[in-house]
Amino acid sequence: MTVEITSHEELRELLGEPTPRALGKERPALHARDRDWLAASPFCLVATADADGGCDVSPKGDPPGFAKVLDDRTIAIPERPGNRRADGYRNILDNPHVGLIFIIPGRTDTLRINGRARLVREAPWFDDMAVEGHRPVLAVVVEIEQIFYHCAKAFLRSRLWQPESWQPDALPSRARLVKEVEYPAADLDDLERHYGPAYLATMYR
Known part of the structure; x- marks a missing residue:
């Protein structure tokens, strides 16, 4: 028999309440260590949804520091050549809410950013985002609403960074x-x- 959870109350009864520490760790702006993390990260996942709630998660990867910090509450992620489906970009045009997870290889914790995104086709800082002569034709600018570090348990359970498990x-x-x-x-x-x-x-x- 399948038993479905249909309410917030049921969910909390099953999982319990989050600890004050878990609730209190989210912030609305970058800390100096967040900047360090972004400078070291070569990879992130960008989650978007369209106006009807249809979801997409797209990987983004480049040399470490590819996500450019514009100010304490704003970052930008460059476009790179791909399959041109543009699923996430089209979603952003209809629904600006995005979720990002920044990963550093070998680290079991991650940096999470939630915010509102917009697409920019030109800006003075595009030249700073050029790699191997490729200057992006667009960038995703994310206005940060929540930022926090996520614990290591998922990476530890999956043994993701342990070569003997690959x-x-x-x-x-x-x-x-x-x-x-x-x-x-x-x-x-x-x-x-x-x-x-x-x-x-x-x-x-």
């Missing part, structure tokens, strides 16, 4: 997944070449 060959290669799941008519040799060493050359073009 199983990269548990599934077929990216090229084989594309052929099996997305484009059965594609030539596997062509896909292997596309996703091979030459793929790195397309990171910024």
